[in-house]
Structures are given as structure tokens and as C-alpha cells.
Amino acid sequence: MKKDKKNKPSKDLPLGFVDRQEKELLVRDFIISNIKEVMIKYGFQYLETPSFEYSDSIGKFLPDKDRPDEGVFSFKDENKWLSLRYDLTAPLARYVAKNYLEIPKPFKRYQLGTVWRNEKPGPGRFREFLQFDADFVGTKSLQADAELCVMISEILEKCGLLKSEYIIKISSRQITEELFKKINLENNDQRLITLRALDKIDRLGWTGVKQLLGKGRKDQSGDFTKGANLSLNNIEIIEKELNKKLPATEDLKEILKIFNDYNFLNFKFDPSIIRGLEYYTGPIFEVNLTGEIKNGKGQVIQFGSIGGGGRYDNLVNNFGNYEAPATGISIGLDRLVYALMQKKDFKIKQSRPVVICVFEKNSMKDYIKLLTTIRDAGISAEIYPGENKLKKQMEYANKINAPAVILYGEDEIKSGKPTLRDLSTGKEKSIAIQEIVNEIKKII
């Protein structure tokens, strides 16, 4: 036995992959059903694309020059490279380019799907996770961008979040573009470092960000991050510009007006939102939870946003000659699940079966008859799946959190009166079969 141990397959999971148990899955299902409801209400259509795409389709055509073909899981199939998708937006762009002539313009679709990222996992971040995306393709109207925010907030509230527990931050790429012009920043490396630094205001504050805009910053662990090397003067201009409370760009002014028409208030203008590097072209938004998120040990962790999105007017065009300005939003379901499960008042119902204990194997017919009666009433029930002493059967029922057990032995079968035991109180009652469904309903 022990000798074999070395050759046994590993029970460990690959880095960043996790098993998910019922409790979590039920919360996820609950969120998904809310999403679907809202999506239908807002007039989006459902789409599914495959997990794999040609690597070209999801990598090469992205206008993000800073990113080489890394971070994806790939393999070579018949001389062509395939990759697991890393988001749902690139496949959407590919889908639209492929079906452009048939689809309605604009095209509104939503999609739920697993995506994979070959990178270091963090708290609440895995290498395989479920994403939800909703996009408008083929419209420049900012009505679309605004409606995405309204819609996402409806979903969150349907899931049980209060207005005070989340906020949608909005900004626009135009702001940083104008800022760069103002300080005459043309060097692409410096621009990238600046954008990344600005993205961290909420975490590091202006003190940290200013270090990153200048020479660099040392973090808690002593690790050093190189800065953008901007002049003090320019850093001050940036701080001043970005501290303006009101959005100055045309696109944001219009979105604010639309928000107002919708009577949508739960947003905040935040010019520090960057989201990705060269992907977005206009308004951008981010969905943030306002409360503290704790890990298993009770430590508060940096959770980041649970999703976001924005306008990407050039993505579809990369696949061909179709002009398809687009805007979309995506939510990481796992993070939302994680956050919801931490809410004290959030409970999801796990329905457990009533367990019928078996005494007389020869009377299986009677057991099944009783079982069927209960199940036909829409109540979850099972005959104890095994052959064990009553004690074992009770322990099993207790372990699975069954609401009740039914004891149905020789005498009970004869008299037609099973014994019903409420497992939370321990009280037992002898009940006629015709009455058993009603009695169970009182317990569950």
C-alpha cells in the first residue's frame, strides 16, 4: 500500500484552479438567473461562442501593442495555434465580423462563459472564471454606454446589493488624451507608465501615485517599481486636472445628462479610472464594491473591481472592413459570488432531502411507494442510499442537513403509519401515509 503511494496521481489542483461546492454554485445560479431576467428586460439576445478560438483571433488582432501573446493557454492543433479565450469581447468582435451581414445593427448581445487566463492568481482571482458580458455593437450612441451602467446596477440590486454597497465609476479616455496634450507627453513608454500609475489612485492615494509618476515607489515588502520620470511641474498639472470634480469632456457631459433622464444616481465621476491600455476609445466605467472584503482568515484584502467596461470603437474593424463602433460591460461572476456570500443577511436556500430510513429490505416496494408519494408532492426525498444500521442512517441524515427522517419499519408498514422525526427538534410523530406530505411541509 505505502509503496504505491508515490505512484498515485496527485490530488492537488493546478495553480489557480479550484473546486466549487454547492453553496457557492447556488449563489452563482441565483446571480445568473437575475442576469438573464434583466437581460431579457433590456432586450439583449443570448449568444455562446466556443471556448477555443484561433490564437490569431484573440491575440494578434487586439490593438494592444504592449501585450505580447502571453497570458493565454494555447496548444497547437494541425499546425494552427488554438487558445482558450481570455475574455468574451474578442470572440464577440470575431463573431460580429463573421456574421456582419446577417445580424441586426446595432447588435445587442449578452453572454455568460468561462474564460481562462494564464497568469498569477490573487485573492478572489483564478485562472479559470465565469464572466458575464453585455455589449452594443454598431452604434456610436452614448445612450448605449449609459444604459449599460443603469442595467448593471439593476442586476446588482436584484442580487441583493444596496445602493450604498456598490458604485459605478465613470471616466473617459478623452480626459487622459487631452491631459497628455496639455503636458506635451508623447513618449509612449511614459504614457503607459503614467496611465498605469493613475489607475492606482484608489489604492495608493496621490502620495503613491506621485512617486510612480516621478522616480518610482517602494512597496511594503521592499519591492521597487520604476516610475514615469515626469517633471515635478507636470506631475502637479496632472494632479490638478484630475482633481477636478466635474467631467469636462463632451462624451461624459452627455452621459451625465442621460443618467439624469434615467434618474440614475449611483455613479461617480472618477478620472483615475483607466481600464486597460489601448483598447478603449471613449467612456469607460468600473463597478466597485464599497464595503470591505475579507479572506478566510478575516484579513481585509484588496479586492479590486468586480467588473467594468467601456467603448471600443475599433475592435471589430480589426477583423475586416466593417465599421462597428461598440461599447460593453463585463462582470466577473466569481467575485460577485464571493462578495455576496460575505453579506451577513444574504442566505441562499439549500434544499435537502427527507431521508427514509430502511429497516426491511424485503419491503422495498413499500418504501418506494412512500418515497414516490413524497416526491410527487414536490418535496425532495430519498431512501437511505446504502445498507447500514439505523444509527448510521441517522448520522447520514444529520450530516447532509436533512430536515427530517422517516422511520418505516415492520410495525409501521403494517399499521400504515410511518414515524416522522423532525431533525431540528428531535420530535417524533406517528403519521398516517395520507397525512405525511402535510406533516413534512410543516417541518420544511
Place this chain on the structure above:
RNA sequence: GCAGCAGUAGCUCAGUUGGUUAGAGCACUAGUUUGUGGAACUAGGGGUCGGUGGUUCGAAUCCACCCUGCUGUACCA
């Protein structure tokens, strides 16, 4: 990727300046109770002390490297 911390039973951890056969609680198994779970008591199973190599008469303990995890940081389409 970089940095800090950690890795002892299924889980949470103890293990003194290196020293016989590595411990506890919870969980598990069996019994006290042959038709009764959640409590108690009794007994039991379970560990190449993350891995490899080194120092030593002797390593869970010291050293090196690797792996894994946590936290921060970087990247994040």
C-alpha cells in the same frame, strides 16, 4: 515576474538550545446504546514533519536549491 512570510495527521496548530518510538484539539472508524443524529465516555486508524541534496554520531529543528500557499507589488486583453 519581483519582494516578504509560511509549509508538521483530512482541518487548525504545538514541538523547548538538533537527541529514543513526532504530539493535541476537531474530524474519521468502532463501541458504550442489535429502531434513533446533533452531547458524553472508551478504544482505534491515520504522518517518508512540502521535495531534493548537504552539515552532523544523530535533523521536523541548521544550510542550499526547488515546489506550493498567503500577502504586497507588477501585469491584466
